[in-house]
Amino acid sequence: MTRERKFTKEELYQTTKETLLEYSYAGFTFRIVAERLHIARGTLYKYYENKDELITDYMVDEINHFLIEAPISKK
Structure with a gap:
């Protein structure tokens, strides 16, 4: 039986995003993210080995949203 996530992907x-904007890459830690989500830091490590993996997944998601929402120019 698998456990349900205590947070959504969107959350x-x-x-x-908020943590990166506030602390930049250098100050970004799983501890800060976990505190804001009200979860244990170890919970994040179940899904990501390190902050680079999480930030990369976030950035890919942002790029995908941008590409979907970007208007297509007709020439």
Whole structure:
């Protein structure tokens, strides 16, 4: 039996975005993200080995949203 996540992907990515904007890459830690999501830091390590993996997934998601929402120019 698998456990349910205590947070959604959207909540995780929003928290990642806010943390990056506030602390920059150098100050970004799983501890900060976990505190903001009210979870144990170890919970994040179940899904990501390190902050680079999480930030990369977040950035890919942002790029995908941008590409979907970007208007297509007709020439």
